[in-house]
Amino acid sequence: MRRFASIAVLVMLTTMLVGTGPAQASPGVQYTNSLIAQRADPHIVKHTDGFYYFTATAPEYDRIVMRRATTLQGLASAAETVIWRRHTSGEMGAHIWAPEIHYINSRWYIYFAAGRTDDVWAIRPYVLENTSANPLTGTWTEKGRIALPLNTFSLDATTFVHNGTRYLSWAQNDPAVGSGTNLYLAPLSNPWTISGTPARISVPTLSWETIGHRVNEGPAVIQRNGRVFMAYSASATDANYCIGLLTASATSNLMNPSSWTKSAQPVFASNANTSQYGPGHNSFTVSEDGQSDILVYHDRSYRDISGDPLNDPNRRTRLQKLYWNADGTPNFGIPVADGVTPYRLRSYNVTDRFIRHWNFRARLDPNVTVLADSQFRIVTGLTGSGTVSLESTNYPGYFLRHRNYELYVERSDGSTLFRNDATFYRRAGLADSAAVSFESYNFAGRYIRHSNSLMYVQPVSTATDRADATYILE
Incomplete structure (x- = not known):
């Protein structure tokens, strides 16, 4: 097996893909x-030149x-360049699907799927x-089909490095298995040539993988906390489309199918409350400061x-932060509503706990694996500019508000009363100016603070009070 990831690429991947412990904010x-x-x-x-590169x-x-931009949000308005067009006959002449861009050994590569003009489903x-x-310039050379x-029908190739070996993963139909597509893995001897016999690491057998079509496709890998996580998409490309997760130990033989464990349920799926349907075919990147997975x-x-x-053209690209559970596993949460993405509010002085709602009462709890219970959008206050309100992520239109000084x-x-009760002034953190505190709009001097694991608006006077009323945005 030839190992060909350059030192520069390994350094870049290490920076992007090997995280610190899950407890770190x-x-x-x-x-x-x-x-x-x-x-x-x-x-x-995100490349070492400071640019994000986007394709789809x-x-x-x-x-x-x-496209490219120095920020993720900047990709929205960045100029778009056509870097390659389909052939007018023969191979690579139809169904140009799912391009991915990778930087390997100081060269750029795009993996994509295509049919033929005389057989669009080949x-x-x-x-x-x-x-x-700069991959938006220069010449793109066709290295040909991955043999x-x-x-048979095969698509969605992706590549990643693990323990010095570069792998290719993809989706493919095997008539001996049945209809639909399975996930495969093989080492690469160069960016367009696999080495050895591929391993079939996942077959769609669960009910949520087989709605409309039997599908495992769109693999995407992220490595953290001593494990290799492979997200993949399942079912038909309508509202049933969703993301599942395969997990392997970083010390295991990835080519052994038994090294991979499949999630029993999808980890990311349609959500009627947020009006998001058919989320899937994901990739992972990092925030501008490199400290958050996106x-x-x-x-x-x-x-x-x-x-x-x-034939429906309106699938659109979206972003949101990927969080990590205390056990080191990823928490995808739910596809958030359109508009600004939410935050979690971590306690400043009880650092393993977050503000969350439980039966609509606001609490401070650890290990909130129902992620959206602990996510809030900080939006313009219901009373107007200069103030903020905290909107629930999984219940859009619901806000954190005080009633009898208790938070719900x-x-x-x-009503005017609700708007006032659900509006706050965002302040520099009372215990740490780098953090945040929230002062009640209609009860000056009272702040959102925790007491005995419940949330209130209360006055603050002592150092402990100020720490209880200070939160770190994550």
């Missing part, structure tokens, strides 16, 4: 969704597009190469589709 980040309209299967990589499926399925994986420093032992994916803002979902998450009734 990462600063809050905020983005505005959706990011880019009519761009599905999004792939974003265009709904015409006829070209590969790319879809196979292909590779392009560019030696320019696989099975010459989930990149597509979905639609409506459930019902007329005709074949593949409740739906706005439009």
Whole structure:
């Protein structure tokens, strides 16, 4: 097996993919969704030149597009360049799907799937190469089709390095297994050539993987906390589309299918409350400061589709922070509502605990694995500019408000009393100016603070009071 990841690439991947322990806080980040309209299967990589590079499926399925910007939000308005177009005959002539951009051995590579002009469903994986420093310039050379032992429907190739070996993972149909696509893994001898016999590491057998179609596809890898996590998409590309997760120990043989454990339920799925449907085909990147993992994916803002979902052009690229549970596993949460992304509010002085709602009472709890219970959007205050309100993530239209000085998450009734009770002044943290505190709008001098694991608006006077009323945005 040839190991060919350069030192520079390994350093970059180590920086991006090997995290610190799950207990360590990462600063809050905020983005505005959706990011880019009519761009599905999004792939974003942060390069050492300080740019984010973006590519995705265009709904015409006829070209590969790319953008770059120094911030993730900046990709929304960045100029888009067509770097390659489909052939007018033969191979690579139809269904140009799911491009991914990777930097390997000081060269850029794009992995993508394509059909033939004379058989649009003869879809196979292909590779392009560019030696320019900026992949939006220079020449893209066709390295051809990735030769696989099975010459069958295959797509969604991705690549990653683990323990010095570069791997390729992809989705493919095996007639001996049945209809649909399975996930495969093989080491690479160069960026377009697999080595040895591929391992079939996942087959769609669970009920949520087989709605509409039997599908495991769109693998995406992130390595943290002594494990290799492979997210993948399942079921038909309508509102049933969702993300599952395979997990392997970092010390295991990844080519042994028994090294991988599949999540019993999807880890990311449609959410009617937030009006997000069919989230899937994700990739992972990092925040501008490199301290937060960012989930990149597509979905639609409506459930019902007329005709074949593949002919509906409105899958769009979205971003939100990926969180980590205390046990070191990723927590995808739910696809958040359009608009600004939410934060978690970690206690300043009880550092393993977050503000969350439980039966709509606001509490301070550890190990909140129902992530959205502990996420709030900080929006313009219901009383107007200069103030803020904290909107629930999994119950849009519900806000953190005080009643008898106790904090609840409740739906706005439009009354003046509710607006006042649900409005706060955002202040520098009373115990640490780098953190935040929230002063009641209608009861000056009272702040959101915790006491005996419940949340109140109370006056503060002592150092302990100030610490209880201070929170770190994550």
